[in-house]
Amino acid sequence: MDDQTLPTKDRLIRTAAELFRTRGYNGVGLSELLTAAKSPKGSLYHHFPNGKSDLAIAASTWASDQMLRTIAASFGSATSFQDGATTLCHKLAKLFDLSNQWDGCPVSATLFEGPDNQAFLDHATHLFEGWISEVAHHAERLGMAPDEAREAADSLYILVQGGWLLARTRRSSDVLRFLPKKLRLSERD
Amino acid sequence: MDDQTLPTKDRLIRTAAELFRTRGYNGVGLSELLTAAKSPKGSLYHHFPNGKSDLAIAASTWASDQMLRTIAASFGSATSFQDGATTLCHKLAKLFDLSNQWDGCPVSATLFEGPDNQAFLDHATHLFEGWISEVAHHAERLGMAPDEAREAADSLYILVQGGWLLARTRRSSDVLRFLPKKLRLSERD
DNA sequence: ATGTTTCTGGACCAATCGGTCTAATCCTGT
DNA sequence: ACAGGATTAGACCGATTGGTCCAGAAACAT
Secondary structure, three states: OOOOOOOOOHHHHHHHHHHHHHHOOHHHOOOHHHHHHOOOOHHHHHOOOHHHHHHHHHHHHHHHHHHHHHHHHHHOOOHHHHHHHHHHHHHHHHHHHHOOOOOOOOHHHHHOOOHHHHHHHHHHHHHHOOOOOHHHHHHHHOOOOOHHHOOOOOHHHHHHHHHHHHHHHHOOHHHHHHHHHOOOOOOOO | OOOOOOHHHHHHHHHHHHHHHHHHHHHHOOOHHHHHHHOOOHHHHHOOOOHHHHHHHHHHHHHHHHHHHHHHHHHHOOOOOHHHHHHHHHHHHHHHHHHOOOOHHHHHHHHHHOOOOOHHHHHHHHHHHHHHHHHHHHHHHHOOOOOHHHHHHHHHHHHHHHHHHHHHHHHOHHHOOHHHHHHHOOOOO
């Protein structure tokens, strides 16, 4: 993340998101992070007065926004929930391969082990519920009843998170590609 | 984990498993760990020559063995795969409530962010495949064909890991209790 | 009882941690 | 051209990190 044309603040956020995702919040030191972002310590504490924890919140939020966009792109042109879910899983499989089959979920890796655990946990809840709401919104748009939509969104979330972990341990994105088959919807395939 | 009757080595392993599970490998310092285990530094490096990383391997292995026993207990007296899976999910829900609805998976929290990432990742793969094999073994015993059994085991693993994460963000073990409904088996319920 | 091995206790170490602070520099509006 | 806020640069700080080392206690063998 050394794109010098990007404003310092954005460079910090992107670098933090990337590093935290691969080694977790506590696994990344400020010095390493600042070197990677080509930014001095003063800038960090100017843009993020509370330092590392502020940056972690910003980085996870940014990563979550990316996921929301991926969800929107997958379901936006879908003709059915199953269709959108399949597209999403394939997009995630590609993302997984790009990450050296290594990284974890950017939100949980960043927020589930912080020092200020309560605030971090609350923010993680907020972000994850955002993902699920977005999926549920599309499910309703595609014809599902509200409670049916929420349950389908929950299921997809569970499958994706669990599948990502299995893909990580098997170093294979195929797990993610086969995920849609496991979706248990009211209609049978 | 202050049971003084336990040998030092076991006290270290249990304490490490507990702490790593709640705050991750890098989130726990040796001084804190040794205080909690009521053990001096010399003992740690006597029993685990490579220090923290050795201890992490031992702790995750111990935690994994516990999970294997839970799986065996759940499927041992089951009359069907669905039955065993349901029991397992309910056992895990109770475990989740005991952990203050806070902790992560003891294996991934301990091994997915270590310094020696390759060895840690390999060990995590080994442990997780052990879980899946154990489930698949019971599935076959309960009448499934080998490949059907492996797929069912994969599915259960995915659901449990994803469900645990969702339970964490919602601070509710109900997610885990409803998991069996999402299992998509060849027979319909 | 004595010698030997196993284990414990903790002082000590360099390196790194996250964070503070101030001077210098870069922008921007006038 | 100049004022003044925004931003950068990095020296510096105390605390803590994981790790080493060895004296001595405890356990065990004979």
